[in-house]
Amino acid sequence: MTGRFDPNAADRRWQARWDVEQCFRADSGSAKPKSYVLEMFPYPSGRIHMGHVRNYTMGDVIARYRRMQGHEVLHPMGWDAFGMPAENAAMERKVHPGEWTRANIGAMREQLKQLGFALDWSREFATCDSAYYGHEQALFLDLFEAGLVYRKESEVNWDPADMTVLANEQVIDGKGWRSGAPVERRKLSQWFVRITDFADELLNGLKSLDDWPDKVRLMQENWIGKSRGMQFRFSLAEPMAGIDGIEVFTTRPDTIFGASFVAIAADHPLAQVIAAEDVEAARFAAECKAGGTSAAEIETAEKKGYRTKVEAVHPLDPEWRLPVYIANFVLMDYGTGALFGVPGHDQRDFEFAKQYHLPIRRVVAASGDLASEPIGDEAESAPGIAVNSHFLDGLATGQAIIEVIRRAEEAGWGKGTVQYRLRDWGVSRQRYWGTPIPIIHCSKCGAVPVPKSELPVILPEDVDFQTPGNPLDRHPGWKQVECPSCGGPASRETDTLDTFVDSSWYFIRFASQPPDKPFDRAEAAKWLPVGQYIGGVEHAILHLLYARFWTRALQRLGEIDVSEPFTGLFTQGMVTHQTYRAGDGSWLSPDEVRHNGDDWVRIEDGAPVVTGRVEKMSKSRRNTVDPAPILAKYGADAVRWFMLSDSPPDRDLEWSEAGIEGASRFVQRVWRLVSGTSATDAKDEALRRKLHRTVAAVGEAIDGLQFNKAVAQVYELTSAIEKAPASADRHEAIRTLVLLIAPMAPHLAEECWSLLVQPGMVAGAEWPSFDPALLVEEQVTIAVQINGKLRDTLSAPRGLDRAAAEALALGSDKIQRQLDGASPRKVIVVPDRLVNIVA
């Protein structure tokens, strides 16, 4: 009578209802328990892609499920709207970045709405709104005043043709990706944020993040890279230009008697002094700096060094002189930019020593009597016993380390220290489309913060992109200002903030958005921290680390009450698709090819097509599937259902036509079930138990973010209902089924709910409860094994004792036949599950 479910009509109808009734507006004054569910906000690149659909569907299931469980849910959406693609579009298509970005936001907002996400749109904002970035400027100044922001010379990739700074990934084979001009390295004065001040906190904080994937915690731990060791000083045999020593850092002070050389970075201050007097040294240093920094280049690069005339004095033996090298593998920005080489126990030092014929001494051995054993073809980096090391001889590595540090600190030539791999965060970007850094440069007063009363520093929109260089620099009038301090002529900072700053506090602004300040502390405290954060693993390090840092910094400043922004994190897998190539190697999109028997051919001309790997959907491989037409054809619920089916959420999901067809079939199946139901007086105990088990299992699966399992459970229940004869229990099961699918297929659920003439909307309904007593079956199946091999399965009432179970198993004809007269040596009984007969 009701025919097919019409997703297009239903989707629109219910989306409008939710909107009108403001079902998903988060009330911070609510007395209900609060849940903050957040997905990483999108960059408005133009259109929604499948990755977005998957990400936001998962978040939506959680948000709707929590709401049904009686929580007050904050589930907001906004736009990470600053960034380079807008500037690229501006240059290519002559549209203003702001115009381009806002048009994209409009289009993408519509698409998100069509997917029926339970979002509180009243809190929407874009980071390019001055109402957002103005507050960001205020926060930046707070950090500035607290001494967490400083200015430092730093190298950038400079494209001389476009007169612009390039990100590392925009440098291809040493050339600018757009201009093709060889890229230069330039030193610019840039702003840095002292994230390293928080290195230890950020590291220790990871321990409390139990609901984060171990993988992400480990990645952050490695990124912070804490090493304990010793920093100490080699004095120079002859001081040069006021420099009389070299500070080095080592994690293995126990090997100090195995030293063969000292190596310094090409841009080490001492190297610069040496280069001033030594042409060869200068040339070598220049060569080191020119070397590429790509992974492949580093891997193949030879260990090279230049032996200077300088000699270092061993701190424990004034007669012992070590040659000082300038070496290409020493990094200026790790440790002290200098190290001492122990070829016997460090592979890199070993290779260097081989090349330059330096001594290779053994100072660690597996045992004391192996002290004279020479080092073989490789360095021995494993810990052991100190040998050939004077007062250290006989000490285990750990003890020897402690002893050297103790002596160094006593004598004053060194001290135990901790080093981090983490560097301070450079936040200056020589870009137009970003948050202006609220600083004014005055020739008399230096860098002066813009007074807070003058915020926001508005990014001017009347700029032109047709001339190379930074538009803010060329803008008539924008940067010319009076110094807030002395009133003299001064100029604005023309750099903008890294967009990672924008995404380091947006979740706080979602929770509280007063007009006159970044957020209200008490209001923010009602929602924060985010209980469930969902996004791609590509943000495992930078975004998540910066957001953690920013939160901790605000906490230190007394502006916020949480130390960790996201207590629960989930990283979802990618959406992938088969790739196709034509005979000439060019990529073909999925709608240019079709199946032809077992092969694939190009639709256009029937030419054979080579199928490639299943890979992440990407424009370059042309294997993307646009969600828009799929949505139009199948409706939001089928798309959402498919996104949740089959693949575990943290693994990749392969898009397939068959998969979406299957999801669509299920939507219709539920609709048929609901359309045809009617209650009778009959009871159906078995179905009732099945229902309660399913309610428990689906809840558990959603709680564990195992949506594929929840889907499988729902399928099972649906089949059971279909097979069951009409009864009161069947009717109830159908009503409950509608609630179970509501977080995943909300439009269908609403439509079914109203067809069943239920009060209110599913959006306001409660999650079904279950009776624990009904979760267990009265009748259980017991597996009977002989020597661990399954031989029979028997049905028995639940709760049979061991003796009865054993008797039952031995009474089976199959078992008797198998035993063939042999008597069991031992019988193992697992109650209600299994009997294993050892014969």
Place this chain on the structure above:
RNA sequence: GCGGACGUGGCGGAACGGUAGACGCUGGGGACUUAAAAUCCUCUUCCCCAAAAGGGAGUGCGGGUUCAAAUCCCGCCGUCCGCACCA
């Protein structure tokens, strides 16, 4: 090089150390139909024998622990991811 994850039918994947392959997809057979779509039923890990009942093998490979291993331990192989000259 260092660190980590993973490896189960034709495919995606289930499986507190206790009946491997739930559920979905694909495919085969059938029903309904003039026909098709839709829908429903049914089979579908492999091999052997078989009318059937049944038997054997099986979770990347090789060992081990256990009454019992996809699951725990050891050693390989492969795939993927992160970091990368970090002293």
